[in-house]
Amino acid sequence: MSKKSEPNRNKIPPIGWVELIAGAMLVLFGASLINDPVVSFKGGVEADISPFNVPAAAVSIGIGLYLLWNSMSKTVPDETTCPKCGEVFSSDDTSVGNCPSCGSKLRK
Numbered sequence: 479m480s481k482k483s484e485p486n487r488n489k490i491p492p493i494g495w496v497e498l499i500a501g502a503m504l505v506l507f508g509a510s511l512i513n514d515p516v517v518s519f520k521g522g523v524e525a526d527i528s529p530f531n532v533p534a535a536a537v538s539i540g541i542g543l544y545l546l547w548n549s550m551s552k553t554v555p556d557e558t559t560c561p562k563c564g565e566v567f568s569s570d571d572t573s574v575g576n577c578p579s580c581g582s583k584l585r586k
């Protein structure tokens with residue numbers, strides 16, 4: 479960790495990078511399984527899983543998409559500041575369109 483303050487850090491949405499990368503790898507792995515049912519392991523070992531490659535690919539892509547979705551849903555929704563009372567809340571709170579604190583109309 480850097481000891482220097484990073485003013486731009488807040489601009490980066492807190493995506494779950496581990497899930498994002500793992501999900502992308504699983505999707506790519508699943509996609510490659512459909513085209514090529516031979517899985518290569520380190521050390522030159524290869525396994526032909528052709529009877530199972532499509533379901534295995536589906537599972538892999540499914541988990542991958544789930545992880546991708548999870549990573550995306552970790553992003554903080556846009557924060558809205560009430561123009562009247564200055565209260566800050568997430569867009570989830572403002573879906574009704576009014577400030578939960580003072581009830582004044584919020585602009586999107």
Ligand SMILES: [Zn+2]
Nearest residue numbers: 560563577580
């Ligand atoms: Zn308000």
